[in-house]
Each structure stands twice: as structure tokens, then as C-alpha cells.
Amino acid sequence: MPPTVSVSIGQQLIDLKNAKDGGALTQKEYEQQVRKLIDSVQ
Numbered sequence: 001m002p003p004t005v006s007v008s009i010g011q012q013l014i015d016l017k018n019a020k021d022g023g024a025l026t027q028k029e030y031e032q033q034v035r036k037l038i039d040s041v042q
Contacts, residue, residue, distance in 0.1 A: 012037055 007015075013034065020030040 009037065009041060 016025065016030055016033050016037070019025045020027065025033065
């Protein structure tokens with residue numbers, strides 16, 4: 001069984017911002033992913 005990787009919510013938000021800033025995500029995609037991430041912890 002492969003090990004699971006636990007990444008903090010803060011790190012995931014940073015990664016999403018970097019992806020948006022680098023052109024990998026549009027503003028709309030970025031906002032959708034951030035919303036999904038935040039909703040997952042509520």
C-alpha cells in the first residue's frame with residue numbers, strides 16, 4: 001500500500017496560487033479549486 005501524503009491546507013492554497021500565477025489555472029479555475037478546498041475542511 002503506497003504511503004499517503006498529507007499536505008496542509010495552507011500549502012495547497014500556495015500551490016493553487018502558484019499554478020494560477022504560472023498560467024496553469026485560470027482565475028475561474030483557481031477560485032473553484034480554492035472554494036472546493038475550503039469546503040472540504042468545514
